[in-house]
Structure formats: structure tokens, C-alpha cells
Amino acid sequence: MNEQARPLPAEDSAAAVSAASERAPSRLSEAGVAAAMYLGCIVIALIVSAIIVWVTGGSPQDVFSALLDGSLRAPGRWGETIGIAIPLVVVALGTAINGRAGVVNIGQEGQVMMGAAFAAYVGVNLAGPGPLVIVCLLIVGALAGAMWAGIASWLLYWRRVPEVLTTLLLITVASQATGYALKVDWLLLAPFREDRSVRNQVSDQLSTGVRLPRIDIWGNDFPISSIAVVLMAVIVFVLFRRSVWGFRLRMLGRNPRTAQRAGVSTVTYGTTAMLISGACAGVAGAMMLSGGDFGNYRFTPGFANNIGWEGLLVALVARSHPVGIVVVAFSFAGLRAGSGFLAATGVEREISQVVLALLVLALLVPPAILFIRERRRALSATRDRT
Amino acid sequence: MGGFFEAIGDVITNEVTYSGAMRFAALLAFAAIGETIAEKAGTLNISLEGMLLGGAFAGALGMHLTESVTVGLAFATVVGVVVASVQANMSHRLTANQFVVGLALNTLVLGIASFLNTSIQPVSRAAHRFEIPGVSEIPLVGDAFFNQPWPLYLVYPMVPAAWWLLYRTRWGLEVRSVGENPQAADVSGIDVNKRRRQSIYIAGFTSGLGGGYLVLGQIGRFEDAIVGGQGFIAIAAVIFGGWTMRGVIGGCVLFGTVNSFRLTLPTVGHELNSELLSAAPFVVTIVTVTFFAYRTREPRALAQPFVRGLT
Numbered sequence: 001m002n003e004q005a006r007p008l009p010a011e012d013s014a015a016a017v018s019a020a021s022e023r024a025p026s027r028l029s030e031a032g033v034a035a036a037m038y039l040g041c042i043v044i045a046l047i048v049s050a051i052i053v054w055v056t057g058g059s060p061q062d063v064f065s066a067l068l069d070g071s072l073r074a075p076g077r078w079g080e081t082i083g084i085a086i087p088l089v090v091v092a093l094g095t096a097i098n099g100r101a102g103v104v105n106i107g108q109e110g111q112v113m114m115g116a117a118f119a120a121y122v123g124v125n126l127a128g129p130g131p132l133v134i135v136c137l138l139i140v141g142a143l144a145g146a147m148w149a150g151i152a153s154w155l156l157y158w159r160r161v162p163e164v165l166t167t168l169l170l171i172t173v174a175s176q177a178t179g180y181a182l183k184v185d186w187l188l189l190a191p192f193r194e195d196r197s198v199r200n201q202v203s204d205q206l207s208t209g210v211r212l213p214r215i216d217i218w219g220n221d222f223p224i225s226s227i228a229v230v231l232m233a234v235i236v237f238v239l240f241r242r243s244v245w246g247f248r249l250r251m252l253g254r255n256p257r258t259a260q261r262a263g264v265s266t267v268t269y270g271t272t273a274m275l276i277s278g279a280c281a282g283v284a285g286a287m288m289l290s291g292g293d294f295g296n297y298r299f300t301p302g303f304a305n306n307i308g309w310e311g312l313l314v315a316l317v318a319r320s321h322p323v324g325i326v327v328v329a330f331s332f333a334g335l336r337a338g339s340g341f342l343a344a345t346g347v348e349r350e351i352s353q354v355v356l357a358l359l360v361l362a363l364l365v366p367p368a369i370l371f372i373r374e375r376r377r378a379l380s381a382t383r384d385r386t
Numbered sequence: 387m388g389g390f391f392e393a394i395g396d397v398i399t400n401e402v403t404y405s406g407a408m409r410f411a412a413l414l415a416f417a418a419i420g421e422t423i424a425e426k427a428g429t430l431n432i433s434l435e436g437m438l439l440g441g442a443f444a445g446a447l448g449m450h451l452t453e454s455v456t457v458g459l460a461f462a463t464v465v466g467v468v469v470a471s472v473q474a475n476m477s478h479r480l481t482a483n484q485f486v487v488g489l490a491l492n493t494l495v496l497g498i499a500s501f502l503n504t505s506i507q508p509v510s511r512a513a514h515r516f517e518i519p520g521v522s523e524i525p526l527v528g529d530a531f532f533n534q535p536w537p538l539y540l541v542y543p544m545v546p547a548a549w550w551l552l553y554r555t556r557w558g559l560e561v562r563s564v565g566e567n568p569q570a571a572d573v574s575g576i577d578v579n580k581r582r583r584q585s586i587y588i589a590g591f592t593s594g595l596g597g598g599y600l601v602l603g604q605i606g607r608f609e610d611a612i613v614g615g616q617g618f619i620a621i622a623a624v625i626f627g628g629w630t631m632r633g634v635i636g637g638c639v640l641f642g643t644v645n646s647f648r649l650t651l652p653t654v655g656h657e658l659n660s661e662l663l664s665a666a667p668f669v670v671t672i673v674t675v676t677f678f679a680y681r682t683r684e685p686r687a688l689a690q691p692f693v694r695g696l697t
Contacts, residue, residue, distance in 0.1 A: 106489065160680060169619075169622065172664075176664050176665035183659075350501040354498050361490050375695070379694075
């Protein structure tokens with residue numbers, strides 16, 4: 001609308017060029033602006049959380065120092081943080097893949113549940129050498145997660161049911177179905193024992209042979225799956241940057257019509273991306289179960305414990321970049337590990353969730369502003385040329 | 387299988403089923419009415435769940451502070467609109483991804499509500515029932531429609547009002563055009579993102595009110611899990627209804643009835659597994675949407691951000 005009000009652009013092309021070069025700042029200062037913006041937004045998010053704590057009568061300083069103690073500073077805590085970061089990274093890598101293909105999957109929470117439940121069944125009931133059972137359990141977890149995501153993608157391509165909706169609704173179905181399995185003897189419920197008076201709704205504990213080995217560095221111990229997770233991040237990075245498959249996925253996500261013309265089948269690639277995404281969430285669930293940082297090697301109701309949701313947010317905040325995912329997952333895991341230390345400060349541990357959500361919202365702002373600025377610059381550049 | 391049909395027979399001849407169905411359907415309708423308008427403008431508003439939850443907590447808080455249901459409902463709408471304003475400005479001013487904003491908002495509202503709930507512990511109770519004389523005597527469904535806590539009656543005028551707004555005003559026409567073809571709307575002088583923001587504000591208003599109704603009209607006190615995915619079912623009702631007001635209300639009634647069956651089946655003496663019953667509304671929702679959504683057409687620009695010059 002405001003274009004009409006502007007004076008006609010200068011006829012002199014040299015003047016236009018110089019004007020354009022004045023507007024386009026150097027790359028370095030651009031990166032500086034972006035970094036400053038990210039920093040500013042994070043600071044604002046932290047200030048808002050501090051205000052919430054302060055208003056309800058807590059001490060913000062105590063809260064932040066408790067969070068730091070609980071995630072890094074206290075002995076053995078960064079091992080805990082790594083243990084929590086592992087499933088977050090795996091879920092987020094899967095989300096990055098389906099996001100790249102332009103398919104939405106926001107049901108990771110349910111896929112994690114299914115993966116963990118099936119893995120628990122295999123881990124408890126399959127007899128055999130430990131390492132083999134672990135591999136089986138991880139594979140079955142992946143298949144279960146893929147199946148759960150597969151329902152959504154099947155309905156999407158068969159009946160055009162929005163995958164946003166189905167993945168969401170399947171979360172509740174998954175948690176109720178696994179809750180049901182925990183009530184039935186022949187599924188997951190642990191057999192009755194004399195030493196426990198109340199029969200809890202939990203599965204049998206995985207025997208020591210089928211637990212993932214743990215690495216111990218200076219009193220910080222975390223499961224060996226951390227190495228596999230870093231490898232997975234590298235693989236996804238290479239797939240995205242260097243493979244035809246990754247390029248096709250991006251083409252499908254950016255412009256489905258072009259992709260179709262170039263021979264990329266929407267159904268095949270979309271379904272594949274969705275299945276891989278679900279498989280990642282399922283493996284994450286299996287790793288949580290056999291890794292020991294969640295539920296003490298037992299499957300319990302509500303086992304996923306928001307890991308699916310947070311993993312999804314990790315991928316979205318990191319803008320699907322594998323390296324960014326590892327960094328963001330570690331900081332989110334730190335928040336969660338740190339919230340365990342909040343009880344001493346007298347502030348409810350839900351505050352860590354508030355901090356996390358505020359950080360997510362804050363981290364959305366800088367890329368959006370940068371995008372709009374770039375857009376404006378591009379628009380004004382085309383105006384100068386015509 | 388005979389037992390199953392017998393159970394269904396017992397349930398559908400029970401007045402309680404209809405009252406319960408009406409109460410669940412009203413909650414869904416509060417949320418779904420606003421969501422319909424937001425989706426018509428092109429936003430798939432995932433933060434509906436957060437708006438409901440925020441409204442519910444604000445309703446309890448308002449009641450706690452002033453002992454008045456009306457003030458509680460007013461608080462609820464204000465908080466609903468506040469949540470909506472974050473969603474609106476992040477996704478249609480900054481053009482951030484609307485799903486990300488919605489998910490983050492759901493987490494944020496849940497976090498703040500449960501945090502404040504444990505530190506304040508608001509005391510609230512349900513509003514009194516208001517029986518409309520005469521019509522509430524109708525057998526079987528009279529009680530359901532006309533003998534309910536009074537906040538429920540707010541949903542009755544809202545349905546025609548929303549329909550009128552969407553289909554009989556200039557604003558409604560602009561909203562629909564923005565959801566179908568934002569580029570064309572932009573060229574004809576409509577501020578696309580402004581209309582989208584306004585439609586989200588309306589969604590925030592109605593679902594905030596819905597949250598207030600949930601806590602002050604139906605349950606009586608606030609808990610963290612009070613909404614429990616009803617917001618997502620409301621979104622499903624919009625899709626099920628094919629983005630028409632009539633269909634959406636039909637969807638709300640259907641899903642509300644399924645929810646009510648879940649609660650009445652045990653009370654009329656039929657034992658069924660509670661987990662399977664809780665999952666039933668979600669399964670029914672998925673199945674019905676699968677078979678009905680195919681025939682309808684969504685607003686063409688649904689869930690697509692609008693940036694001028696970028697198709």
C-alpha cells in the first residue's frame with residue numbers, strides 16, 4: 001500500500017546501486033546483529049521468568065543458582081543432564097527429518113510411549129544374550145514408534161486427514177493404551193511379589209544384562225547411547241547436506257509442486273519421512289527405558305514424561321539443524337535436571353517448564369525479525385531496479 | 387456383544403447421559419466456535435488447549451479473589467485474549483511458525499497455571515443451576531438443555547452470533563477471503579495479517595470463556611489436567627464439521643456424547659476398562675474425521691503464513 005506514496009525511483013542506475021550497497025551491511029555485522037538479538041531475547045525471557053518467581057514470593061537468584069547447581073555444578077549432575085539430553089536429541093533429529101519434508105509430526109510424545117512400551121515387553125520377555133536383546137529392544141521400539149506415526153501418515157495420504165490432528169490425538173490413545181497394558185498380566189504388568197504390599201501399575205524391571213552400559217567420567221555417569229546419538233546427529237547432518245535423498249526431502253518441503261515435477265513422489269517421501277520420525281521417537285523411548293535415567297529400568301504410566309514434547313520443541317528452536325539440536329537439547333536437559341534442585345528454594349518445580357516455554361517463544365523472535373528485514377530489503381531492491 | 391448393546395441401551399435411556407453430553411458439548415462448542423473463525427482466516431490454532439487452560443485457571447482465580455462467578459468468567463476471557471494476543475502477534479506479525487508458537491504457548495500456560503495453582507491454591511465452586519421453567523420439563527432432554535449451571539447458557543447466543551459475524555458481515559467476508567486466497571485479499575486492500583490476528587482474538591475470547599465455564603460451570607475447582615486434550619478434540623470438531631457452523635456444532639455434540647457415555651456407563655452398572663473408555667473419545671474422533679473429512683474442503687490457505695511478495 002505504501003508503495004504508491006513513494007516518489008518514483010531515481011532514473012540514474014548508479015545512484016540506485018550505491019543506495020542498495022549502503023543498505024546491504026557486511027556479513028560480519030549481520031551476524032553480530034543476529035547474535036545480539038538472540039542474546040537480548042534470551043535475557044528478556046529470563047527476566048520475565050525472574051519476575052514471575054519474584055511476584056510469587058520466591059528469590060530469582062536462588063532459583064537460577066539452583067538450576068545451575070542441578071544441571072552442571074553439583075557433583076555428578078552433568079552426567080544426569082547428558083542422560084536426559086539423549087532422548088531429546090533423538091526425538092529432535094527425527095522431527096528435523098519430517099520437518100524438512102514439510103510433514104508435521106507433533107505426536108512424538110505418544111510415539112515415545114509406544115516405543116518404550118514395546119521395548120519393555122521385549123526386554124522383559126525375550127531370553128537370550130544381553131547385547132542381542134538390547135539390539136532387539138531398540139529395533140522393536142523403533143518399529144513401534146514408526147507404526148504409531150505411520151497411522152497418521154496413512155490417514156493423511158489415504159483420506160487427507162490433517163496429520164497435525166491425528167498425531168496429536170494419538171498421543172492420548174498411546175498413553176491410555178500403554179496404561180491398559182500395564183494393568184494386564186500377559187502384557188506388561190509385573191508379576192505379584194511378596195515383598196511389595198501394593199501391586200503397582202508398573203512393568204518388571206529390566207534384568208542387569210539387558211541394560212545399556214554406562215560410561216563414568218569423574219563421577220558423572222551416563223548411558224553409552226550418548227555416543228550413538230552423536231553419530232546419529234552426524235549422519236543426519238551428512239544426509240541433509242550431501243545426499244540426494246536429503247535434497248529431495250527439502251525440495252518436497254519447500255515446494256511440493258516443483259518436487260512433483262522433478263519426480264519426487266509426495267506419498268513415498270512424505271511417508272518415509274514420517275516413519276523415520278516416528279522410529280526416532282520410538283528409539284528414544286527404548287533408550288530411555290534401557291538407559292536407566294528414566295523410571296529406573298521400569299515402564300510406568302506416563303513414562304514419556306514430556307520428553308516427546310520437549311524433543312519437538314528442541315527441533316523447532318534449533319530450526320532442524322543437527323548441531324543446533326545437540327546444543328539446544330543439552331540446555332533443555334539442563335533445565336530439567338536443574339529443576340530437581342528447586343525444592344530447596346521453596347519454589348515449585350513447574351517454574352522450569354515456564355522458563356523453558358518462555359525461552360522457546362523468545363528464540364522464535366530473532367529469526368522472524370531477520371526474515372522480515374531481509375524480505376523488506378529484497379522488496380526495496382526490486383523497487384529500485386524497476 | 388449382547389451385553390454391549392444392553393449397556394448402550396441403558397445409557398441412551400438415562401437422562402444423566404444427555405445432561406453430561408450437553409455439558410461436554412458446550413465446552414467443546416465454546417472452543418470450537420472461536421476456532422472455526424480462526425481457521426476460516428487461515429490459522430490452525432493449536433494453542434486452543436492453552437487458551438482453555440488459561441481461561442480455566444483465571445476463572446478459578448477470579449472466583450477465589452471476588453467470590454463471584456461473573457468476575458471469574460471476565461478474568462477467563464481476559465486471559466484467553468492475552469494468550470491469543472501472543473499467538474496472533476508471533477504468528478501473524480512476526481510470521482513465526484504457528485504450530486511452534488501454539489505448542490510453546492500450551493507448555494507455557496500449563497507451566498504458569500500449575501505453578502500458580504500450587505503457590506496460590508485458589509478456592510472456587512461451581513455456579514448454581516438455573517432451571518428455565520416450562521421447557522425443562524421436556525422428557526429425556528429437557529434437563530440437558532434447560533437445567534444447567536448458568537454459564538452454559540452463554541454458548542446458546544454465541545452460535546448464531548458467530549455465524550452472523552462470519553457470513554453476514556463485511557468483516558466475516560474479509561476473514562473468509564483471507565483464509566482462501568490471501569494474495570488476492572491483499573491486492574484488494576485487505577490487511578491479511580490484521581484480519582488473521584483479529585480472528586485469533588475472537589478464538590481467545592470464546593475459548594477463554596469456555597475455560598471459565600469448565601471450571602465454574604462444570605467441575606468447580608481447578609486442576610492441572612482439567613482440560614486434558616479437549617482443546618484438541620475441539621479442533622477435530624471443526625475439521626469434522628467441514629468448517630461450517632452447523633457441522634462444527636454437530637461435531638461438538640457427537641464428541642460430547644461420546645465423552646458422556648464414558649462417564650455414564652459405569653454409573654448405570656456396566657464395568658468396562660477405564661483406560662479404554664478414556665481413549666474412546668479420541669479414537670472415535672480419529673475414525674469419524676477419517677470418514678467425513680474427505681468430503682469437505684479446508685480453507686485453502688489454512689496454516690500458511692502470509693508475507694507479501696512471497697507466495
